[in-house]
Amino acid sequence: MHGTRSARNHLRWLAQAGGLPASRVEEVLEMAGLAHVAGRRIGGFSLGMSQRLGIAAALLGDPETLLFDEPVNGLDPEGIRWIRTLLRRLAAGGRTVVVSSHLMHEMEATADHVLVIGRGRLIADTSMEDFTRRSAGHYVHVVAPDAAALRTLLERAGGRVSDGADGDGALAVDGLEPARIGDLAAAHGLRVHELTPRSASLEAAFMELTQDNVDYRPLEAS
Amino acid sequence: MTSFAAVLRSEWTKLISLRSTKVALALSVVLALALTALLAVVVGATHGDWTPEDRQSREPGEASLIGGILTAVILTVLGVPAATGAYVSGTIRLTFTATPRRGRVLAAKALVVAAVTLAAGLVSNVAMFLLGGA
Numbered sequence: 001m002h003g004t005r006s007a008r009n010h011l012r013w014l015a016q017a018g019g020l021p022a023s024r025v026e027e028v029l030e031m032a033g034l035a036h037v038a039g040r041r042i043g044g045f046s047l048g049m050s051q052r053l054g055i056a057a058a059l060l061g062d063p064e065t066l067l068f069d070e071p072v073n074g075l076d077p078e079g080i081r082w083i084r085t086l087l088r089r090l091a092a093g094g095r096t097v098v099v100s101s102h103l104m105h106e107m108e109a110t111a112d113h114v115l116v117i118g119r120g121r122l123i124a125d126t127s128m129e130d131f132t133r134r135s136a137g138h139y140v141h142v143v144a145p146d147a148a149a150l151r152t153l154l155e156r157a158g159g160r161v162s163d164g165a166d167g168d169g170a171l172a173v174d175g176l177e178p179a180r181i182g183d184l185a186a187a188h189g190l191r192v193h194e195l196t197p198r199s200a201s202l203e204a205a206f207m208e209l210t211q212d213n214v215d216y217r218p219l220e221a222s
Numbered sequence: 223m224t225s226f227a228a229v230l231r232s233e234w235t236k237l238i239s240l241r242s243t244k245v246a247l248a249l250s251v252v253l254a255l256a257l258t259a260l261l262a263v264v265v266g267a268t269h270g271d272w273t274p275e276d277r278q279s280r281e282p283g284e285a286s287l288i289g290g291i292l293t294a295v296i297l298t299v300l301g302v303p304a305a306t307g308a309y310v311s312g313t314i315r316l317t318f319t320a321t322p323r324r325g326r327v328l329a330a331k332a333l334v335v336a337a338v339t340l341a342a343g344l345v346s347n348v349a350m351f352l353l354g355g356a
Contacts, residue, residue: 004240004241004242005236005239005240006239009235009236009239010239012235012239013232013233013235013236013239014232014316014320016228016231016232016235017228017229017232017317017320017321018228018320019225019228041241057316
């Protein structure tokens with residue numbers, strides 16, 4: 001992008017080259033939240049504003065498939081929220097939105113489907129829900145007044161039970177679905193106060209999956 | 223996919239939306255006129271002292287168009303960033319993404335620069351002639 005050209009003129013030449021109507025320029029400026037700075041030189045734009053301009057340019061032709069490479073980089077919190085809703089809205093409108101990012105929390109909040117690539121090979125291609133559930137970090141959080149009795153019962157049914165991370169007597173159950181745990185407890189007259197499936201964060205699931213696929217691993221601090 | 227007219231329009235927008243273009247266009251006319259004005263004053267003031275041979279060989283009107291040298295130089299300077307600026311800023315990648323047919327882009331760039339410089343040259347020369355004659 002040329003520094004002395006205004007945002008509007010930048011989008012205008014792109015629209016003209018693509019044979020798009022000039023009205024699209026104002027529309028995407030509006031969509032990207034740049035309408036009030038459309039006449040300013042791009043050279044004076046912050047990283048976040050340039051990012052918005054790039055996205056505005058990508059939206060000009062209203063494409064069916066959109067590719068974003070680290071779209072959140074350089075955006076302020078308001079901008080991050082903006083792009084999250086924009087991506088969701090584009091996807092809801094039937095478009096395919098592909099985002100590459102290393103920001104796990106961001107992707108967890110935005111994406112439906114995950115592709116993980118390590119050393120040039122595709123190592124996961126699954127829904128976000130499936131991806132985090134299948135990792136070892138997935139368990140059922142159980143709170144019961146008679147935890148000891150429930151623990152024995154669940155272990156006998158094939159569950160792996162450990163103490164919850166909070167140290168408040170809650171159980172972390174792996175290997176049994178919440179419904180099965182509830183049914184077992186009911187069949188034996190044990191009360192259950194809380195029964196919550198907990199998923200590992202995308203980050204934890206990602207780390208678990210890619211631990212053998214990293215090129216640069218720092219030495220563990222001793 | 224897109225017509226040549228579309229590429230031409232796009233290149234036109236790109237050229238005239240640059241600061242360097244506006245500055246060069248303004249300078250090409252203003253500086254040329256300034257030089258012509260200066261020469262006109264000098265010629266006008268000394269013409270009475272010219273020898274008959276001088277008068278024979280030099281047409282006073284000629285001096286009017288000397289400023290044209292400046293116009294030519296500055297318009298050359300205009301043409302350079304029109305093409306190279308896109309490479310420096312990376313705009314050229316976007317340009318070729320929008321219009322993958324490079325020949326079309328280059329032809330459109332050349333045409334647009336030629337049209338703008340021709341117009342500026344015309345304005346500058348006519349203005350110099352009128353100024354020098356006055």
